[in-house]
Amino acid sequence: AAGVIQSPRHLIKEKRETATLKCYPIPRHDTVYWYQQGPGQDPQFLISFYEKMQSDKGSIPDRFSAQQFSDYHSELNMSSLELGDSALYFCASSLRRIQETQYFGPGTRLLVL
Amino acid sequence: RKEVEQDPGPFNVPEGATVAFNCTYSNSASQSFFWYRQDCRKEPKLLMSVYSSGNEDGRFTAQLNRASQYISLLIRDSKLSDSATYLCVVNTGGNMLTFGGGTRLMVKP
Numbered sequence: 001a002a003g004v005i006q007s008p009r010h011l012i013k014e015k016r017e018t019a020t021l022k023c024y025p026i027p028r029h030d031t032v033y034w035y036q037q038g039p040g041q042d043p044q045f046l047i048s049f050y051e052k053m054q055s056d057k058g059s060i061p062d063r064f065s066a067q068q069f070s071d072y073h074s075e076l077n078m079s080s081l082e083l084g085d086s087a088l089y090f091c092a093s094s095l096r097r098i099q100e101t102q103y104f105g106p107g108t109r110l111l112v113l
Numbered sequence: 114r115k116e117v118e119q120d121p122g123p124f125n126v127p128e129g130a131t132v133a134f135n136c137t138y139s140n141s142a143s144q145s146f147f148w149y150r151q152d153c154r155k156e157p158k159l160l161m162s163v164y165s166s167g168n169e170d171g172r173f174t175a176q177l178n179r180a181s182q183y184i185s186l187l188i189r190d191s192k193l194s195d196s197a198t199y200l201c202v203v204n205t206g207g208n209m210l211t212f213g214g215g216t217r218l219m220v221k222p
Contacts, residue, residue: 031208042200042212043157056209090156094208101147102210104156 002027004093004105012111013081021076021108025093031055032074033102034066037088049074050096081112116140119201119213126220130191134216136184136201145204146177148186150197151215157200160186191220 005024013019025032031050035043036059045058049068060066063081068074078085088109092102119136126132138146146163161168163175163184174187184201201213 033208033210035210042214043210045209045211048208058209088154092210096208101145101159101162102208103159106156109154 006105019078023091029093031096033092035090117213123217147202149200
């Protein structure tokens with residue numbers, strides 16, 4: 001079965017640069033979620049989108065923004081990168097109308113130097 | 114205090130052992146509950162949802178006690194491949210998942 005696709009899988013950036021992470025949800029899933037997992041920590045919810053509208057907002061820094069497009073894929077834009085932004089960024093998707101569980105993509109590992 | 118708390122372990126058990134993990138959550142309005150499994154540097158994978166009536170999937174049994182705000186996972190006949198971090202996950206509303214810190218399990222031959 002098709003799973004959540006994330007790209008790139010690995011990304012190296014320098015401080016103050018920008019990065020864009022992409023997420024392609026499972027086909028027919030209408031809701032996308034972004035999570036950040038720092039080293040040795042559990043995943044922290046950042047933001048979610050349902051039908052291209054922001055649904056919930058968690059601990060997403062103001063330097064980050066995200067959107068969901070008409071094909072339901074989502075992009076997380078990160079600007080003025082800091083060393084502390086180095087983490088695994090997971091995207092998850094679900095079918096919201098039936099409160100379906102969330103399925104996670106393989107993640108993007110971001111390293112900020 | 115974290116919203117979802119777990120014993121971080123590690124739990125070191127021999128193959129074939131039965132092991133139980135516990136988890137408590139603080140938000141009484143929490144709506145749904147899950148156990149996810151995460152292998153090192155990989156994504157969390159859904160192990161099972163947790164229902165008040167309790168549910169079983171092969172060697173895995175999950176229980177939810179809403180009154181005590183307590184969730185458990187029992188693994189019977191442990192396999193080497195069960196070695197992983199087990200994440201207690203709570204949907205606290207709006208489909209936002211809150212993760213416990215995870216319990217690390219190591220199954221040894």
